[in-house]
Amino acid sequence: MKRWWWVAVxxxxxxxxxxxxxGTDWWCRGARDAALSGANAQTKPVEMRQxxxxxxxxxxxxxxxxxQPESGPAKRAGPPAEAAEIKEFVDSFMAEAMSxxxxxxxxxxxxxxxxxxxxxxxxWSNVHRRVPVSVGETVWPVASVTKLFTATAAMRLVExxxxxxxxxxxxxxxxxxxxxxxxxxxRALLTHTSGLEEDSFGMVRPGITSLEPLAEYxxxxxxxxRRCPGERISYCNHGLVLVGRLIELASGMRYEDYVQQxxxxxxxxxxxxxxxxxARLADLATGYVSTGRGWRAVSxxxxxxxxxxxxxxxxxxxxxxxxxxTGDGSVGGRxxxxxxxxxxxxRPHFRLAxxxxxxxxxxxxxxxxGLEGLEHGGAVRGYACxxxxxxxxxxxxxxxxxxQEVALGESFIASFLDRFYPWxxxxxxxxxxxxxxxxxxxQPDRMSGTGNGQADSSASESVxxxxxxxxxxxxxxxxxxxERYRPESLxxxxxxxxxxxxRVCNEQELEIDFPLQTLPAWRVRRESAxxxxxxxxxxxxxxxxxxxxxxxxxxxxxxxCGERAAWYDRSSxxxxxxxxxxxxxxxxxxxxxxxxxxxxxxxxxxxxxxGWRYHRVAYCGLGxxxxxxxxxxxxxxxxxxxxxxxxxxxxxxxxxxxxxxxxLVLSAVxxxxxxxxxxxxxxxxxxxxxxxxxxxxxxxxxxxLWPWG
Numbered sequence: 001m002k003r004w005w006w007v008a009v010x011x012x013x014x015x016x017x018x019x020x021x022x023g024t025d026w027w028c029r030g031a032r033d034a035a036l037s038g039a040n041a042q043t044k045p046v047e048m049r050q051x052x053x054x055x056x057x058x059x060x061x062x063x064x065x066x067x068q069p070e071s072g073p074a075k076r077a078g079p080p081a082e083a084a085e086i087k088e089f090v091d092s093f094m095a096e097a098m099s100x101x102x103x104x105x106x107x108x109x110x111x112x113x114x115x116x117x118x119x120x121x122x123x124w125s126n127v128h129r130r131v132p133v134s135v136g137e138t139v140w141p142v143a144s145v146t147k148l149f150t151a152t153a154a155m156r157l158v159e160x161x162x163x164x165x166x167x168x169x170x171x172x173x174x175x176x177x178x179x180x181x182x183x184x185x186x187r188a189l190l191t192h193t194s195g196l197e198e199d200s201f202g203m204v205r206p207g208i209t210s211l212e213p214l215a216e217y218x219x220x221x222x223x224x225x226r227r228c229p230g231e232r233i234s235y236c237n238h239g240l241v242l243v244g245r246l247i248e249l250a251s252g253m254r255y256e257d258y259v260q261q262x263x264x265x266x267x268x269x270x271x272x273x274x275x276x277x278x279a280r281l282a283d284l285a286t287g288y289v290s291t292g293r294g295w296r297a298v299s300x301x302x303x304x305x306x307x308x309x310x311x312x313x314x315x316x317x318x319x320x321x322x323x324x325x326t327g328d329g330s331v332g333g334r335x336x337x338x339x340x341x342x343x344x345x346x347r348p349h350f351r352l353a354x355x356x357x358x359x360x361x362x363x364x365x366x367x368x369x370g371l372e373g374l375e376h377g378g379a380v381r382g383y384a385c386x387x388x389x390x391x392x393x394x395x396x397x398x399x400x401x402x403x404q405e406v407a408l409g410e411s412f413i414a415s416f417l418d419r420f421y422p423w424x425x426x427x428x429x430x431x432x433x434x435x436x437x438x439x440x441x442x443q444p445d446r447m448s449g450t451g452n453g454q455a456d457s458s459a460s461e462s463v464x465x466x467x468x469x470x471x472x473x474x475x476x477x478x479x480x481x482x483e484r485y486r487p488e489s490l491x492x493x494x495x496x497x498x499x500x501x502x503r504v505c506n507e508q509e510l511e512i513d514f515p516l517q518t519l520p521a522w523r524v525r526r527e528s529a530x531x532x533x534x535x536x537x538x539x540x541x542x543x544x545x546x547x548x549x550x551x552x553x554x555x556x557x558x559x560x561c562g563e564r565a566a567w568y569d570r571s572s573x574x575x576x577x578x579x580x581x582x583x584x585x586x587x588x589x590x591x592x593x594x595x596x597x598x599x600x601x602x603x604x605x606x607x608x609x610x611g612w613r614y615h616r617v618a619y620c621g622l623g624x625x626x627x628x629x630x631x632x633x634x635x636x637x638x639x640x641x642x643x644x645x646x647x648x649x650x651x652x653x654x655x656x657x658x659x660x661x662x663x664l665v666l667s668a669v670x671x672x673x674x675x676x677x678x679x680x681x682x683x684x685x686x687x688x689x690x691x692x693x694x695x696x697x698x699x700x701x702x703x704x705l706w707p708w709g
Contacts, residue, residue, distance in 0.1 A: 081420055083117040086110055089419055093412060094122045101408065104288050104295055105133045106401040107140070107315040108412070111322045113394045119319055125285040125402070128297070135315040139271060139283045140400050141300075142318070143378025145387050146311040147240045149321070151190050151345065151362025152337065153259050154243050158186070159341045162250040173245060175218045179225040186246060188229050189239040191350045191359035192559070195227040196236045197487045203237065204643040205302040208276050212304050214245045214255055226488060233350065233359055235484050235559045237308040244307025255307055266334045267320045272313035274306055284312070285402040287382015289638070295403060298382045309378060315398065318387070322396030325374075325389045346374055346391050355531045356542040356555045363389075364558030368414065368537045369423045375413075379406050381640040388413050393421075407519050414537050423538050470529040473504045476543050476551045479570050480562025482515070486569075490646065493703050494639060496571050500554065500562045512541070512556070522556070568702070577699060582627055584692045588620030591685065615667035616689065622660035623696065629653045630705075654707040657700055664693055 081089075090108055098106065105123035109116065121133030157163040168183035170176040176184050181195050188194035199222050205212075221238055244255040251258045256274040264272050273280070281300075288295035303310045313321075320331055325346070329337035337345070348365055351358030357365040363374035366388060375388035385400035386409025397416065399409045480502065485495025501513040505523065510532060512522040522541070524532035530543040530551075544553040555561045567573055633650065641647075668686070700706065 083115075086117050086420075087120070089416070090118055090120065093415055094120075097408060097411070098123055101405055102294075103405060103408070104402055105285060106399065106408065107133050107135055107138065108399045109135065109315050109319040109322065109397070110416075111319055111326060111396045114323065114327060116319045116323070119315055121315070125283075127286070127288070127295070133285065136271075137283050137314065138285050139280050139312050139314055140285050140385070140402070141287075141303075141309075141312045141380055141383050142385055142387075142400070143309045143380045143383060144237075145376055145378040145385055145398075146307065146309045148325075148362050148376050148387065149259055149263055149311055150240050150243050150247070150255075150307040152324075153247055153262055154186060154190065155341055155345045155361060156262055156337060157247060157250045159338060163246060169242075169246060172249060173218070173242060175221065175223055176242070178223065181225045181227065182229040184225075184229070184242070186243065187349060187361070189243050189246075190361040192233050192235050192239060193230050193350050193359070194236070194239055195225040195229045195231065195234065196239050197224050197226040197234060197489075198236050198238075198484050199224070199487055199489055199491055200237065200643050201489070201491060202643070202645040203303065203305045203308075204640075205304055206299075206644055207302065208281065208300055209302045211256070211275060211302065211306065211310075214241060214248060214306065217241065217304050218245060222489065224488065230350070232483070232553075233352070233558055233561060237305055240308040241305045247307075256310075259311075263336060264317075266336055267317075267324065267331055269313060269317035269320055272311065272317045274310050274312075276300075276302075276312075280312065285383075287380075288403045289382055290403070301381070303380075309380065315400065318398045322387070322389060322398055326391060326394045326396040343391075346389075352544060352553070352555050352561075353531075353542045355528075355540050357540065357557045359558045366413075366539075366557065368534075368539045369417045369421050370538065371417065371421055377406070377409060379404060381638070385409060386413065410519065417537075471545060471549055471551070473507070473510060473526075475549070476510065476530070476554075477502045477504050478551070479565040480554050481565045481569055483561070483563050484559070488704060490704050490706075491642070493634075493705065494642065496574065496634075499565065499571060500556075502554065509535070512554075574699065574702075577695060578627065581623065581692060581696060581699075584688065585620040585623040585627075588616060588685070588689070589624070615663045618663040619660045619667060619689065619693075622656050622663065623692075626653065626656040626660070629656070651707045654705055657696065657705075658707070661693060661697075664689060 090110070094106060094108065097103065103123060104127045105121070105125055107119075107121045109119040111117060119135040121135050121138065123133055125131045125133045125138045154163060158165060163186055165187040166185050168185060170179055170184050173184075179194075179196070184194050184196075201222075202220065218241065221241070223238060223242075227234065247258055248255050253261075260273060263269075271280070271283075284300060287298045287300070289298055290296075323331045324336055325342070328339040329335055329342040345361045346363065348358040348360055351365075357367050359365070360374055363376055366373040366375045371390055372392065373388055373390040375386065377386045378384070382404065383400065383402055384404050384406045385398070387396075387398045389396040397413055399412050401408050480500040482495065482498040482500065485498035486492050487495075498515050500515070503511045503513070505511050508526045510524050510526075512524065514521065522539075523535045524541045525535055527533045527540075530545060532541040532543075533539065534541065539557070542555045543551050544555070546552050550564070552564045553561065554564075630653065633653070667689070
């Protein structure tokens with residue numbers, strides 16, 4: 001083979017590899033978490049008493065739901081502003097945000113003190129057909145906000161004594177048989193402290209199809225208990241799917257039917273549901289994804305994990321759900337939960353530390369401007385939303401957009417609180433929930449992640465209190481990887497850049513950068529030994545240190561938590577290793593092109609060295625093909641498509657390393673006969689091949705890039 005041909009091929013491969021490595025972050029911009037949904041369980045239906053539905057949102061704003069709760073904690077009035085002032089603020093904010101971010105469409109609703117103060121649509125539901133957003137007609141997938149409906153339905157069954165918060169359900173659900181690290185309770189599932197790890201492969205089916213029974217879906221899920229229950233908050237979509245299955249077992253109904261009859265119909269959420277029909281599809285807001293120069297429309301999919309994210313609703317309907325969680329458990333005279341059950345659901349059940357934002361049942365805490373709030377976000381391909389409530393203020397907000405601009409909701413709520421609830425440094429925690437015990441459905445309520453009576457401050461025996469002796473800011477700075485995006489499966493590769501960068505600004509302040517600038521950086525100021533508070537929004541950030549005084553964990557909120565990254569966990573390390581492997585393989589191809597058969601020949605065995613050379617070229621070529629293919633997948637394939645499952649072509653790509661190792665072994669076997677006559681440089685190249693193969697296998701093992709998943 002001519003030398004110039006080898007030089008040309010090597011140059012093309014080298015340039016392609018460099019471009020792939022530089023462009024990998026393009027893919028990561030679309031690798032934000034997708035909350036998942038959509039299934040239909042087939043169990044024997046049971047009749048359930050129908051409650052009258054609630055009147056429309058317009059009537060709800062006329063005082064039907066304004067009375068104070070008969071029991072539970074006292075509620076303060078809503079924001080110190082009239083509806084007109086709130087509308088003026090929201091209109092101004094949305095006009096600026098939609099212009100700056102070039103958003104296709106969005107909708108917002110604000111409720112306070114039992115009234116719907118605002119429900120407005122902005123922009124286009126469908127840009128091409130110029131269909132405006134309507135709060136009463138436009139249907140939106142609310143993604144992971146569905147989990148709040150699942151939690152509400154589960155608490156209704158707890159109230160009725162048909163489910164228990166602290167019962168171990170491993171025997172009732174066969175799919176939990178492999179969970180040997182500890183009990184799997186309803187409380188742990190609702191607070192994401194069961195130890196189950198995230199795995200989104202196969203949670204979505206392309207297009208609009210029939211829903212799958214939850215029992216069938218769980219049979220092909222990979223449920224792995226990575227940690228002991230109660231150690232950490234580890235957000236897991238499958239955990240809420242299990243809650244949905246428990247609802248089915250307790251009620252004797254399909255999950256979708258029970259939520260429809262127990263929650264949606266009594267609230268009057270007539271335009272909300274799980275199964276798609278022609279009318280809802282016609283009013284569905286078209287989802288859009290960024291192309292770098294604009295927005296591209298995407299077709300809707302069928303979610304198979306219904307309890308985690310399968311609900312679709314109008315903004316008008318979502319206002320009714322907000323009224324439920326900002327009141328006493330009833331809306332328009334129709335009671336969904338008792339006031340004490342609602343209070344139990346909304347109080348914190350797990351915190352890594354006393355100052356850290358923790359988990360309620362379904363909600364996660366939001367501590368900002370001295371207010372104790374609850375929230376839950378959601379995102380699927382083409383949509384992003386955020387729901388937040390402040391029970392003490394009887395305030396609730398829901399915002400949604402038909403593009404994956406996840407920062408919109410966070411920015412809106414932060415600005416809203418700064419405008420109507422500015423920070424009061426004199427008494428920032430006046431309304432902190434004292435978390436006193438109560439009893440629902442005969443189950444004692446304990447401040448614990450797993451319901452075993454442990455205090456939340458003892459989440460891990462190896463971790464000190466955040467009020468321990470102060471540590472240097474330099475020891476807190478560094479890289480923290482988001483554990484949720486590093487499961488022990490092939491999906492781990494999606495978390496390559498899911499890291500928090502913590503840097504020292506001055507003697508009292510740190511700056512926290514989010515992965516690929518998906519959110520604006522946080523500047524935090526030290527408040528105590530390992531507790532910091534955001535300079536702008538005054539949200540707490542807590543570092544946990546081990547017995548040796550090393551920072552091991554950082555908690556920005558209940559689910560945005562990072563584990564300290566060792567040198568081998570950092571994306572920069574793995575990119576450097578990938579670059580070194582590519583360089584070695586390129587050199588191997590160049591050497592293979594220049595080596596002549598005569599330079600390897602030995603008496604009577606000329607064909608053996610030739611085979612050695614060709615096997616070595618095959619090893620290097622397969623390695624480069626694998627790296628090129630992997631980078632192509634990361635850059636050119638929408639990360640959302642991985643939720644459909646592992647494609648056959650991806651499994652084929654993952655077979656290439658096995659073929660390359662086979663070629664390398666054959667090269668070693670066939671080349672050992674000519675070792676006495678080889679040059680020293682050729683001998684060291686053979687040693688280098690062995691080392692590169694070992695490093696390559698280590699990378700494959702770390703990222704779980706095996707063809708079997």
